[in-house]
Amino acid sequence: MLRTIDLTKRYGTRTALQSLSLHLPAGQFVALLGPNGAGKSTLFQVLTGMFAADEGEVEVAGHSLRRSATAALRHIGVVFQQMSLDLDLSIRRNLLFQADLHGLPRRLATERIASACERLNIDADLDRKVRELSGGNRRKVELARAGLHRPAVLLMDEATVGLDPKSRQDLLAALHEDVRERGVCVLWATHRVEEAEEADRVLVLHKGSLLADGTPADVGRQLGGATLEAGFIARTA
């Protein structure tokens, strides 16, 4: 569903991604685990077409990001680390704006907005301005927005920052359901090992390169630790 081939991205003389090749199939919840500065956000920026890679290719659902960006990006939903909602619009207006960008018919958009907000427990605030919401609820709006057009690939960059434990648990449960029932491919960037432990597969990124790839237990072993956490700390500290 998502493939990168020898992806390299440099900022001046600093290499943020080094010949990164990944293949993420449909129906997998994949944690992208890396310490600060590993290249996780850079990878997301390249995957969403915000920055062009210096070398290499990205394919989304069979479409080349370089040659057919619109077709490729239609299959991607994303939550970035930095909030990107319009603070002066209500939740509903923010979400309708996104639905319009994707050409969703109004009735379908309204249904999806209602069900996403109910699932995330922000339906009572639909007509409040985003500026008036707590940080955690703003994040939930971004999560609702990312899935509105039913993308095949969901990119989540530190998506649980600001969420309380119950909201975090609910969000992860909802995403795992999307993976199981709709075959969505989730790439979940985090530097929290406990979040990676819950994934089907863990990719460990360090200094722009892939250090390990497998189930959480396999990756712990690949990194030479008794646990994923021990291996991760030993190899990336």
Ligand SMILES: Nc1ncnc2c1ncn2[C@@H]1O[C@H](COP(=O)(O)OP(=O)(O)OP(=O)(O)O)[C@@H](O)[C@H]1O
């Ligand atoms: N705009 C930029 N200009 C120059 N260097 C940058 C820029 N953005 C990121 N970098 C560098 O690229 C490398 C990867 O950074 P990136 O933000 O992708 O890592 P990250 O894994 O997302 O980190 P964090 O977990 O702290 O968010 C780091 O060395 C960082 O300093």
